[in-house]
Amino acid sequence: MRRIERRDTDAALSLHSKVFEQLKNDILVGKYKQGESLNELKLSDEMGVSRTPIREAFRQLEREDLVTYTPNIGVVVRGFSAEDILDIYQVRLLIEGMTARRAAENITTELLNEMEETLELEKFYTLKGDAQQISMLDSRFHEAIYNASQSRMLIKTLKTMHHYVKHIRNISLSNPERAKNTYEEHKAIYEAILNRDRELAEILTEQHIRNASEYIEKHPLLSKTVD
Amino acid sequence: MRRIERRDTDAALSLHSKVFEQLKNDILVGKYKQGESLNELKLSDEMGVSRTPIREAFRQLEREDLVTYTPNIGVVVRGFSAEDILDIYQVRLLIEGMTARRAAENITTELLNEMEETLELEKFYTLKGDAQQISMLDSRFHEAIYNASQSRMLIKTLKTMHHYVKHIRNISLSNPERAKNTYEEHKAIYEAILNRDRELAEILTEQHIRNASEYIEKHPLLSKTVD
DNA sequence: ATTTTTATCATTGTATACAATAATACAAAC
DNA sequence: GTTTGTATTATTGTATACAATGATAAAAAT
Known part of the structure; x- marks a missing residue:
């Protein structure tokens, strides 16, 4: 379980930006595999933040084509072949x-x-x-x-x-x-x-x-x- | 166990998606001009929704390069030349x-x-x-x-x-x-x-x-x- | 046994409350 | 008059509460 913490060096970045970077990286290195669905509550728990920044990061991942989003269902990892x-x-x-x-x-x-x-x-x-x-x-x-x-x-x-x-x-x-x-x-x-x-x-x-x-x-x- | 299929006729778009489409269009037709900053509270008031979907739409606009985002300051319209x-x-x-x-x-x-x-x-x-x-x-x-x-x-x-x-x-x-x-x-x-x-x-x-x-x-x- | 219905739970969607930061206005100092 | 500091306000950032929807499981009907 990796917690996201505010340090002085990156105080400028907002949580949702850090969550985005983290998730992007996790997807690219294969921590989350293709087809896996990402649970907001679980992630917010693991990362020690609320669902709000998680969701905002999801919207960014969606636009970067790293996940697919379906309303009322959530996002699943796309990965790459x-x-x-x-x-x-x-x-x-x-x-x-x-x-x-x-x-x-x-x-x-x-x-x-x-x-x-x-x-x-x-x-x-x-x-x-x-x-x-x-x-x-x-x-x-x-x-x-x-x-x-x-x-x-x-x-x-x-x-x-x-x-x-x-x-x-x-x-x-x-x-x-x-x-x-x-x-x-x-x-x-x-x-x-x-x-x-x-x-x-x-x-x-x-x-x-x-x-x-x-x-x-x-x-x-x-x-x-x-x- | 019965398989449930999701028809694409029942679009049932979430608010943040609609807000995104709206803002994207508004920027492209020039309602919001280059350099103009978008105020969350004002927009949520105008559109009759809360700030949450507005912010999620902002994150998408940011990734689509239609606005630039600065933490703690907000988004400003990029427009195009x-x-x-x-x-x-x-x-x-x-x-x-x-x-x-x-x-x-x-x-x-x-x-x-x-x-x-x-x-x-x-x-x-x-x-x-x-x-x-x-x-x-x-x-x-x-x-x-x-x-x-x-x-x-x-x-x-x-x-x-x-x-x-x-x-x-x-x-x-x-x-x-x-x-x-x-x-x-x-x-x-x-x-x-x-x-x-x-x-x-x-x-x-x-x-x-x-x-x-x-x-x-x-x-x-x-x-x-x-x- | 299979299907349908219903109830329950899990998860997402949105609104709101509170916290933190930036912008502004005003006062004090020079 | 300009600058600096401080208080106030506006705005963004995050957490949480509640609503709505989907998933699941148990119960009822066939």
Whole structure:
């Protein structure tokens, strides 16, 4: 039983936001399995909060497509399948290239610095072999590109998919060779964006996604259903 | 033990769902303008419900990117700009073609019938010149393709964008010539999917989006900020 | 034994009460 | 006049109470 507590560091966040993050994570790591229905009273008891923030989190999970909701019955977990993962990479392949192109056009110096710093840290932890940190930095790198694209729809779409991607990445980046390749590919993309080379940024990004996708397809843990 | 089935005719929507639909619509038609903050108590008073369903609707609007939320302060309307509209059509151009391709591969007879019926009605109302109905049927046509694609991410992404698109369509389809062209283009796409011609379905859909986009760009009402 | 009905319980839906935080107005200090 | 501090008010955040609906089990009817 995990209780949600207010600490000084996250005092700004409201309970319903924390409940949302918690439930999202729990679903993604498989604590709640596909088809399982979530009970408001039980959850509020476990988390030490009332039903109100639980319900508000449910409405968010519903919009993020992580649960399905039926009036007077409640929410059941959707989880995601191997097909969903392939789906995500197909869609990413389609739109992340364009996002990188837009980033090359519109990126601010602030975000360029953010990317540079992220890359340096990524290099450091890749040498060190810290998969957890690498995965986190990978996310930061990609999100910087999303934000740089200046496209509201691309940002929203990619960020929504991203919480699925993060989960997958945790597995694929535990392979040191894939981690090293990822760093090299990121570096090349960064330089293309730095040089405002739209065409190259797009091509390299597409290749990067394709590589990640191919790695996943042949990975035994990920080619099977993940719920 | 008798199995109890839930018919979809007895919609019995919960209040928070209705509040969500209402607020979404109000934002899209411009009742609440960009930057305007939404007051829970005021809204619950106006709508004759308590704050609870209002807040739950807020959490949904937040996830749909229609408002921005700040803890302890509340939500403010995001609205959408001319750039956002161009954004939407650029992203649609990128992914609806692929969606149609997938639909051609995976569509069920049930959805084919749905498309056919939609098209017939569209023809009827186009001749009649009922812009309201045409717009609704246009949405139905595209959503049938989304659903046929069997891709969870494509469905989610496109449907999320779709509520913006619907609003734009209401304006562009009031032009009888554009309405007629739209019908012809839909019919061609339908036949490509019916014949399981992936390539053609993709190409025609891309062209269809491109046409719609071009019409919008030169439309005086839509080339300016719409909030 | 099976089905139907009825009663009971569990769970969700909504309203309201209270707590915590932010916004505002006003007064005091400089 | 501007700024700072403080009291007041408005608004959001959460918990709880009650209502409505669905699920379940027992009883009655066939």
